[in-house]
Amino acid sequence: MLSAAVALFIRKGYDATSIDDIAKSLNVTKSAVYHHVTSKDQLLAEALDEALDELDNAVDEAARGAGPASQRLRDVVRRSVEVLVAHQSAVTLLLRVHGNSETELAALKRRRRIDRALASLVNEAVEEGALRGDLDPDVLSRLLFGMVNSLVEWYRPNGEISTEQLATTVAALAFEGLATG
Amino acid sequence: MLSAAVALFIRKGYDATSIDDIAKSLNVTKSAVYHHVTSKDQLLAEALDEALDELDNAVDEAARGAGPASQRLRDVVRRSVEVLVAHQSAVTLLLRVHGNSETELAALKRRRRIDRALASLVNEAVEEGALRGDLDPDVLSRLLFGMVNSLVEWYRPNGEISTEQLATTVAALAFEGLATG
DNA sequence: GTCTATAAAGCGATAGAC
DNA sequence: GTCTATCGCTTTATAGAC
Secondary structure (H helix, E strand, C coil): CHHHHHHHHHHHCCCCCCHHHHHHHCCCCHHHHHHHCCCHHHHHHHHHHHHHHHHHHHHHHHHCCCCCHHHHHHHHHHHHHHHHHHCHHHHHHHHHCCCCCHHHHHHHHHHHHHHHHHHHHHHHHHHHCCECCCCCHHHHHHHHHHHHHHHHHCCCCCCCCCHHHHHHHHHHHHHHCCECC | CHHHHHHHHHHHCCCCCCHHHHHHHCCCCHHHHHHHCCCHHHHHHHHHHHHHHHHHHHHHHHHCCCCCHHHHHHHHHHHHHHHHHHCHHHHHHHHHCCCCCHHHHHHHHHHHHHHHHHHHHHHHHHHHCCECCCCCHHHHHHHHHHHHHHHHHCCCCCCCCCHHHHHHHHHHHHHHCCECC
């Protein structure tokens, strides 16, 4: 039922999706939905928490590991791709949230904490000398994870490209770039 | 008045923004708004057309130029960044559209045409030998412009980073990557 | 646990006065 | 060109029967 709601939130947008839409997609009435959840907002909050828990997990795990910052950054990128694929619906919803309610503001706050952790990892890798120092590290961080996050808009796990291949492509493009040699 | 509406569409989302919200932000009543536009949908359509016209322009112009495909791709990336900055509101709205009405479906159709032109330019540059051939060109194209498009979510033209610097950083990251030497 | 019925509020859009 | 007033509809959410 959460997954039915999230699918509709993504297809039509949260505000354009009514409780009745969710009920109809489950072949029940509105009242049956309200028996299981107290509000539409609660469904959103549960999905956002799923995404944030998974991202927190992936980032903390990879960022706190041993080894050079550049290697940990590469691991974070790969782990992030895996989370975006495994929890694509929840993460897609998270990335579309813009602070339009208390629930959304709380989610944005948690997301900013993650973004700051990623930015400081990029900064560390630059100071280490493993990443180029001629470009603003905070801008690089935003562009890097903007690229990673954008894949929720088009990637479909059942297609030709495996998650493994995708993670490799993302990391290769990010670190070595498009150009040959 | 279009810009007031677009600002609200971005802050609250299209569906969550009522005509009354737009009217209040202009210190007038709903009826005054309806004197100038025939529907809420028309406001959306005008903003989406602005974004699509500008992107069409930038891509056609740079993609049809002379020289190697890899150079034309670099030009398209730079020109895209310029358009995203100069028409940030309209483009932000375009990137958040998901086909929830006839207007949105028409905008998505035009956007897909642009995306296809970009993808074939990337393919051309790979065949030319200027871009690495070990990664799927269509995936590279999506990731590249996913990165470019993501900047509408955070870049503010009045900050420390100039549009020029931003375009340089985006192109450098895309073509040469994060890693040193 | 699901239903019908309904309350209370907000929505897009229009009519008509000034 | 802006106003007040209102129509017709949809929304979230609840009450109460089965």
